[in-house]
């Protein structure tokens with residue numbers, strides 16, 4: 009009697025276990041689907057670059073092979089569990105060892121692993137593009153990005169343009185700790201290491217705006233170290249480079265003019281450069297064309313006058329531990345600074 013009870017409760021808990029596994033599977037599937045929805049989501053299954061395409065193709069190939077393995081193993085397992093389950097009349101099998109079967113089940117995994125290896129090597133070779141010299145250097149800072157176009161004589165921050173359909177070649181380095189350059193939809197990432205220059209190359213295939221992020225934990229604001237990576241036509245790219253290389257345009261609005269005068273009397277210029285003015289600091293982001301950028305605080309907030317004002321009033325509230333100090337000014341003057349900066353197109 010007691011044995012029957014034990015068996016019944018064991019099968020009950022097995023059923024509950026299976027239900028739990030099913031629920032978990034459904035939840036996981038939901039998370040995967042939801043993750044692919046956001047417009048701003050750096051979805052690696054919607055690649056916009058050559059390396060991203062290669063990685064996606066390889067992922068699906070590996071997924072397909074492993075799915076076949078999974079279904080085969082589960083199928084055989086289910087078949088054997090049902091067909092050879094214990095029956096009152098069953099006897100213990102006396103079969104021992106079978107050379108043929110052992111050779112087969114050693115060979116099949118070996119072949120599968122070899123196929124996976126060859127596919128991976130092929131994809132890696134496709135991703136590796138010839139070196140024709142970098143267009144710019146991406147420099148990691150805690151916690152923002154500098155894009156140095158030394159040939160054209162300008163630097164920008166947290167927003168960079170590249171031309172579609174030709175090799176984009178980027179040198180990457182860091183001024184403080186190890187960061188990692190990653191535009192998920194372009195594919196591939198590379199560590200940015202102080203004192204060392206690394207490289208990354210890919211061909212952006214689709215025009216559009218992509219999210220870039222830091223992929224190596226680098227301190228408190230690692231999660232708020234983002235940038236906007238914009239892929240445009242060759243003509244638009246040339247126009248962007250031309251505009252960026254120009255010095256800052258002089259503002260015309262009364263508020264902005266006042267802000268422009270004010271900024272030269274306070275400490276902003278010791279950390280920030282505004283080309284065409286006496287501000288020549290290099291510690292913080294170059295602000296020459298600040299007004300043209302889509303985001304602030306390393307592309308974590310939209311570049312609006314309200315957000316910029318909040319940032320100037322208390323950067324530590326938005327990004328604790330960042331090196332930007334509070335600007336201790338009356339509201340009126342903070343607003344003039346905002347007007348000036350937003351006019352730096």
Ligand code: CUA
Pocket residue numbers: 148149151186187188222223224225226227229230231233
């Ligand atoms: Cu920089 Cu994480």
